[in-house]
Amino acid sequence: MLRVVIVDDEPIIIRNIQRLFSLTDTTFSVVGTATNGEQGYQLIKTLKPDLACIDVSMPILDGMQMTERLRGEGDTVPIVIISGYSEFEKAQRALQLQVLDYLVKPLDAASFAKFVENIKPKLVCTQHERKQRTIQEMLSSLPPTMQDTVQGPILVSNICFGPYRFFRSNLFDSAEFLPQYQEVQTILSSLLPHSDFYVVPKNYPNECVLVIENPTEQAQTIFPAIFKKLVLMYHSTTTITMVYTPQLLSFSDITKQAQTLDQELYRKSIFTQSSLYEFPSKDASIDVFGLLHKEMQMLDHVTHSPSPITEIKRLLVSILHTCEEHKTTQRDLLHVIRTLFAKLQFDGINPDINMLLDVIFSNANSYDILYKQLLDLLYQGYAKNNQSSHTDSEGLMMELKSYLDAHYCERIRIQDLAEQFGFNYSYLCIVFRKLMGVSPNEYLINKRIQEAQYLLVNLETLNIKSIAASVGYEDSFYFSRIFKQNTGMTPSEFRTKNIFASK
Structure with missing residues (x-):
């Protein structure tokens, strides 16, 4: 349902537009009307409709003033301007205020039908984005800024690409290792052709919540099909873990259910293995430390060996062979590895060892890679690196900073730069943060966002996709998400607010 507000000082025009909507497309529902601009403004702010039809000439506050006021406040409600033939030029100028379209009075059924056919796809897309934003705000425990609610029952699933909760967005840019949003949307569209669905990103860039509105099939049919398709598409690059609830839920249950499924993901995600779980389940837990009792005892004496390494x-x-054989969860495996390094007294030497291990887990998509990276850490010896010349480290970090300043618009992998500058990747992240106050990736993101802000305000004709590409992001949706995480606004909202503020 697309909710419409009509603002016109002529009641007969309001009734005519209501009649035309009801005759043309029952998807549209007029939820409020007003006969002057001030009342219309208050109505739009209260109801937050999917479409506002506003007359150009009205008492108290005319259509142009009302649109300017809404846009100046960052309100992106889709607006259609209504005008007479004598006001046609004014209606055209309204397009500069980012209105969706304009209607010229008198209105007839044929032109109105073409008008509806033109705007409906845009409104459906906008409504979807607003509902998704509402869900995302609920998942972030924020009060929703929109009043849109998902209609009817829903199904909820949490999906994780790669290691669960080990991706550190402040340490590295993981976007290139993850499926692109558009790809996931396309896959799900083919599997859910008759249901509205929302793929909502979580705090970590490799996690999302899938909300399916008015599902046409049961969860036990839908989610295994989605899981199978995702694994088929991405098994060569990343693991996929899904956990879902089979019960139909109401919209108000989203936050609580997503948190419950989060806990289940954390408890059950198996390192380097794709898995699908229905919640609740009765899988028996494995006592990993019981299985590794002998190895843990030997660790107490290994440092006194003639050949400790x-x-x-x-x-x-x-240890790794046993964990792989018994399909150890990544939570238990990380606990085992941290215990191993603690017994080797790495924690006493290096206060950042847990962060280093997190980074290693983030980059390991197989037991072989995990073994090589852990061995590299053992050989390198963080303590030895930590004793290296502070001046040398600072000089290299300044070189890295200068490189990022000059090449921020290019596709950059911090892992490649670590090798180029002669550092272990994990160690480079830690040293850069100590010297610069932020990680290499945080610095890179800040640089890109600053440049994007300049382009958004000063090059109004440049679209969001082009701006994203010019600052190093091929995926405009990913760019928009990063931009909002860092500024609190989408690129479009930032542009609207700052352009009007400068006028």
């Missing part, structure tokens, strides 16, 4: 390598191989 050789013994540690053997134990590490045995």
Whole structure:
């Protein structure tokens, strides 16, 4: 349902537009009317409709003033201007205020039908984005700024691409390792042709919540099909973990259910293996430390061995083999590895060891890679690196900063830069943060956002996709999400607010 507000000082025009909507497309529902601009403004702010039809000439506050006021406040409600033939030029100028379209009085059924056919796809897309934003605000425990609600029952699933909760967006840019939003949308569209659905990003860039509105099939049919398709598409690049609830829920249940499924993902995600779970389930937990009792005992004595590294390598191989064989969850595996380094007294030498291990887990998509990276950390010895010349480290970090300043608009992988500058990737992230106050990726994102803000305000004709590409983001949706995370506004909202503020 698309909710419409009509603002016109002629009641007969209001009734005619209501009649034309009812005759043309029952998807549209007129939820409020007003006969002057001030009342119309208050009505729009209260009801937050999907479309506002506003007359150009009205008492108290005319259509142009009303539109300017709404846009100046950052309100992006879709607006259609209503005008007479004598006001045609004024209606055209209204298009500069980002109105959707304009209607010229008197209105007839044929032209109105073409008008509806033209605007409906745009309104459906806008409504979808607003509902998705409402869901995202609910998942973030924020009061929704929109009053849109999902109609009818819903199904909810949490999806994680790659390691769960180990992606550190402040340490590295993981976007290139993850499926692009448009790709996921296309896949789901083919599997859910008759249901509205919302793919809502979570706090970590590799997690999302899938909300299906008015599903046409049961959860036990829908989610296994989605999981199978995603695994088929992405199994060569990343693992996929899904957990879902089979019950139909109401819109108000989203926040609580998503949090419950989050906990289930954390408890059950298996390292390097794609998995699908229905919640609740009765899977028996594995006592990993019981399985590794012998290895953990040997660790207490390994540092006194004539060849400690050789013994540690053997134990590490045995530990990882046992964990892989028993399909250990990534939560338990990380606990085991942290315990291993604690027993080797790495935690006493290096206060950042847990962060380093998190970064290693974030970049490991197989046990072989995990083994090599852990071994690299053991060989390198963080303590030894930490004793290197502070001046040398600072000089290299300044070189890295200068490189990011000059190449921020290019496709950059911090991992490649680490090798180029002769650092272990995990170590580079830690040292850069200590010297600069932010991680390399935070610095890169801040640089890109600053440049995007300048382009949004000073090049009004440049669209969002072009701006995203000019600052190093191929995926405009990912760019918009990063922009909002850092500024609190979407690129369009930022542009609207700052352009009007400068006028």
